[in-house]
Amino acid sequence: MTVAGRRTTELGLLVLGTMFVVGAYAxxxxxxxxDIPATVxxxxxxAIGLPLVAxxxxxxxxxxxxxxxxxxxxxxxxxxxxxxxxLDEARTRPQGLAGLQSLWxxxxxxxxxxxxxxxxxxxxxxxxxxxxxxxxxxxxxLPLLPVIGQTINGSRIWVSLGPVNFQPGxxxxxxxxxxxxxxxxxxxxxxxINRGLxxxxxPDPKHLGPILxxxxxxxxxxxxxxxxxxxLLFFTLFLVLIWVATERASxxxxxxxxxxxxxxxxxxxxxxxxxxxxxxxxxWESDKGGQVIQAAFAFADGGIFGTGLNLGMPVGRIPxxxxxxxxxxxxxxxxxxxxxxxxxxxxxxxxxxxRIAQQTSNGFERxxxxxxxxxxGFQAFIxxxxxxxxxxxxxxxxxxxxxxxSSLLANWVLLALLLRVSNDASERDxxxxxxGQLTEVG
Amino acid sequence: MSKQIRNLGVFxxxxxxxxxxxxxxxxxxxxxxxxxxxxxxxxITRDFSGPxxxxxxxxxxxxxxxxxxxxxxxxxxxxxxxDLFGHVTGYFAFQLGTTGVERSYNGYxxxxxxxxxxxxxxxxxxxxxxxxxxxxxxREDVQQAAREQLGDQEGSVVAIDPRNGEVLALWSFPSYDPxxxxxxxxxxxxxxxxxxxxxxxxxxxLARSYRDNFFPGSTFKVVTSTAGxxxxxxxxxxxxxxxVTEYDxxxxxxxxxxxxxxxxxNLFQILQRSCNSSFAEMGVEDVGxxxxxxxxxxxxxxxxxxxxxxxxxxxxxxxEVDGTPLSQNPGVVGQMSIGQNxxxxxxxxxxxxxxxxxxxxxxxxxxxxxxxxxxxxNVVEEYDPEVIARPMSAxxxxxxxxxMMSVVADGSATRLDDGLDGFDVGGKTGTAQLGTDPPKSHAxxxxxxxxxxxxxxxxxxxxxxxxNGASEQTGGQVAAPIAAAVMQRALAPPDRxxxxxxxxxxx
Numbered sequence: 001m002t003v004a005g006r007r008t009t010e011l012g013l014l015v016l017g018t019m020f021v022v023g024a025y026a027x028x029x030x031x032x033x034x035d036i037p038a039t040v041x042x043x044x045x046x047a048i049g050l051p052l053v054a055x056x057x058x059x060x061x062x063x064x065x066x067x068x069x070x071x072x073x074x075x076x077x078x079x080x081x082x083x084x085x086x087l088d089e090a091r092t093r094p095q096g097l098a099g100l101q102s103l104w105x106x107x108x109x110x111x112x113x114x115x116x117x118x119x120x121x122x123x124x125x126x127x128x129x130x131x132x133x134x135x136x137x138x139x140x141x142l143p144l145l146p147v148i149g150q151t152i153n154g155s156r157i158w159v160s161l162g163p164v165n166f167q168p169g170x171x172x173x174x175x176x177x178x179x180x181x182x183x184x185x186x187x188x189x190x191x192x193i194n195r196g197l198x199x200x201x202x203p204d205p206k207h208l209g210p211i212l213x214x215x216x217x218x219x220x221x222x223x224x225x226x227x228x229x230x231x232l233l234f235f236t237l238f239l240v241l242i243w244v245a246t247e248r249a250s251x252x253x254x255x256x257x258x259x260x261x262x263x264x265x266x267x268x269x270x271x272x273x274x275x276x277x278x279x280x281x282x283x284w285e286s287d288k289g290g291q292v293i294q295a296a297f298a299f300a301d302g303g304i305f306g307t308g309l310n311l312g313m314p315v316g317r318i319p320x321x322x323x324x325x326x327x328x329x330x331x332x333x334x335x336x337x338x339x340x341x342x343x344x345x346x347x348x349x350x351x352x353x354x355r356i357a358q359q360t361s362n363g364f365e366r367x368x369x370x371x372x373x374x375x376x377g378f379q380a381f382i383x384x385x386x387x388x389x390x391x392x393x394x395x396x397x398x399x400x401x402x403x404x405x406s407s408l409l410a411n412w413v414l415l416a417l418l419l420r421v422s423n424d425a426s427e428r429d430x431x432x433x434x435x436g437q438l439t440e441v442g
Numbered sequence: 443m444s445k446q447i448r449n450l451g452v453f454x455x456x457x458x459x460x461x462x463x464x465x466x467x468x469x470x471x472x473x474x475x476x477x478x479x480x481x482x483x484x485x486i487t488r489d490f491s492g493p494x495x496x497x498x499x500x501x502x503x504x505x506x507x508x509x510x511x512x513x514x515x516x517x518x519x520x521x522x523x524x525d526l527f528g529h530v531t532g533y534f535a536f537q538l539g540t541t542g543v544e545r546s547y548n549g550y551x552x553x554x555x556x557x558x559x560x561x562x563x564x565x566x567x568x569x570x571x572x573x574x575x576x577x578x579x580x581r582e583d584v585q586q587a588a589r590e591q592l593g594d595q596e597g598s599v600v601a602i603d604p605r606n607g608e609v610l611a612l613w614s615f616p617s618y619d620p621x622x623x624x625x626x627x628x629x630x631x632x633x634x635x636x637x638x639x640x641x642x643x644x645x646x647x648l649a650r651s652y653r654d655n656f657f658p659g660s661t662f663k664v665v666t667s668t669a670g671x672x673x674x675x676x677x678x679x680x681x682x683x684x685x686v687t688e689y690d691x692x693x694x695x696x697x698x699x700x701x702x703x704x705x706x707x708n709l710f711q712i713l714q715r716s717c718n719s720s721f722a723e724m725g726v727e728d729v730g731x732x733x734x735x736x737x738x739x740x741x742x743x744x745x746x747x748x749x750x751x752x753x754x755x756x757x758x759x760x761x762e763v764d765g766t767p768l769s770q771n772p773g774v775v776g777q778m779s780i781g782q783n784x785x786x787x788x789x790x791x792x793x794x795x796x797x798x799x800x801x802x803x804x805x806x807x808x809x810x811x812x813x814x815x816x817x818x819x820n821v822v823e824e825y826d827p828e829v830i831a832r833p834m835s836a837x838x839x840x841x842x843x844x845x846m847m848s849v850v851a852d853g854s855a856t857r858l859d860d861g862l863d864g865f866d867v868g869g870k871t872g873t874a875q876l877g878t879d880p881p882k883s884h885a886x887x888x889x890x891x892x893x894x895x896x897x898x899x900x901x902x903x904x905x906x907x908x909x910n911g912a913s914e915q916t917g918g919q920v921a922a923p924i925a926a927a928v929m930q931r932a933l934a935p936p937d938r939x940x941x942x943x944x945x946x947x948x949x
Contacts, residue, residue, distance in 0.1 A: 092513070119732055172469065191937055243446055244443050247443065247445070296472075297476055298475050299465065299469050300472065300477050301475075304469060313487060313488065331465065335469060339469070343458050343462055347458050357446055357447050363443075370447055374450070381454070381461065384461055388461065388465055
């Protein structure tokens, strides 16, 4: 498609997605006597207004960016919202999660627009890579502080400042992605030098130093905070970026070995790690197996087409169903079909993100886009795999869908960053094509 | 970097493919196994929380309904009439299961058995509760009359319409309040369930009207008479049984009349006087043990009578004595002929005996359900009555009908037509001795009533258990007034507006 066509495609897809979301909302919340609820006005404003604002922002600020990402994100966000409405209001004591989520959606889109507005060139970020790294680590450490740090559900990943609770870890991911990408791009030549030892050649360790330190601290912090899912995510981010940057498969091998070793160590030393594995491999007997068992029952009830919105019974059975386990509710009510649609949506986003990474010629942008895509794609995979028992269950959110302000905010910013890279890369391509040159950096 | 980025993409695609396969596993391949797991309470909750239709009496009284609650089960099953219909509706409880109509018609009440009608294609898009309301044939006013009349005496009242088998009242005391079992306070429900099974308080949970059997006593003489006419050549005029104080069978103990009185005569006379000696003689000499059993089985003894409430009890009559045939045990046959020895009948069975006489020899299968309606009032199912037994010919029935009417006119059941002026009323009393010391007996009566010249509209059986004494008058004095009042109510039109459809007895 032509670059000009992208925005049109984007608009078209957004409209389709919005129609779907509005329809789903109607099914989920219009009661049998078909009175139109009072909330329909604000909802429509949200469901139509937000994608519209985002689209206009992209038209103005990043007109040549990829046209698939925003509609997919908007669709997932809307679907998640519909589910949160349906789930929270089915509770005997609703917690107003839908209202809160809609607030965060507005803030999220606001941050999206702000990011596009204030960040005109991704390479600015590259300059601040060390700052970003530092900020990232600080954000990670925040929940460990007394007074403002909070332990919720066994993990210490929350910070409360007055009335607001947020998870700095979500933003730390973005900051550390900037740092990893920036550092690796700078040092990749050095890191790619072989130092004997045949196929398992290793680089000069001193160049790896800062990055290993950063990664090590991040991991230790996460184990201390008992946030195993984020641990895994960070490790994956690090491994993927170093592999892509250096083009050396040896890093993969070493990394995976380290991972298995570290994992085994963690397993034998930490109770909560053992419990997670127990709950994964043997949920029927384990104390911690409850969540995945309920999720499995939910999927079983859903079958191929699902029980239908509002006709399942996820509430009261599936724990944390509005956040981590929301995929189980989707599986129950929308069935295999609905769950697969979500899988495909994430896969398409991954595809778009990686395409953006391939498209740009700038090293930092490549790595950064890859890192962002990795964060999005793997986080979604980790939690969905946990819910269906492909992996042990961890406490990460499903991007765009789960209830959670910090996660939503961070993901909208992530989206904006990807679109910025996409736009800049496309603009450069257009200029070069106009100037008759088109090179690719491998 | 390109190669790596591409490989990353492939790897992620593989990861998601694995996810897809796993979701397939859960939703398709292992779905049934997961749903069958005992830990999976979803199906039970689904049944329990799903919408459920009402159970309604023939005269429009709601006997069971589901009301919304605030707890996780969403709906509470409620029984507005409490213990009045406890034995009929049964209960619908999470951990105690279901009984009664709640169980028999579960598929209609929760909508599973209600066909999907395509003329309402709009249903595909509207979230309608397709559940059925079960309309019973029982009338609340007749049931109420039964309860009031029986009072707090242990016993049962069964009233049916002989023409179509519809049950009009099914009451036994003590009864129980199903609300206490359907409560969401499961501990309390368990405790109540245990309490209700206690024989010391009369085991209220047991619906003795159709789930327990008793010596029928002299009411069984109607069966013996049937055998006499059909097999033994007995007619209204002949034979004339000798007037004696007891009957002495070829072997076994003599069968005395009550209080040593003497009686005899033709069929009508011995039925009126409820003469033990005559019926014993009829049973032993004119009918024989095998014939008596055969006739009784024609009425439903020793067989499962199709009935739309679960777990009804069989009525029994012995077919042999300790391995020896009945023909070698005339003493036992003599006792069986008067409804003693090991003859046991449920009140429902005895009501059917009266119904057979009333309905020209045909027993129409008894049922409590009349029809099922959907939430818009359309009838989706109607009970199709059918004749399940033909224990006697129409002419035999005619003779017995006359005989039973004479029992009311001139015999031991004169109180049976209290308040029933202008109706044809027939009956037979019974006093079933329990052989205890001090003597106790069950007071019985069976009967029928209806407009002259028609098949009677109501047949009843009443048993009042464990009465002091063993006088032959007991049935006529204790049970007859109850039956009369119940029949009177049944023959009168209902007070309330009925559901659209045929009226019950009378009217």
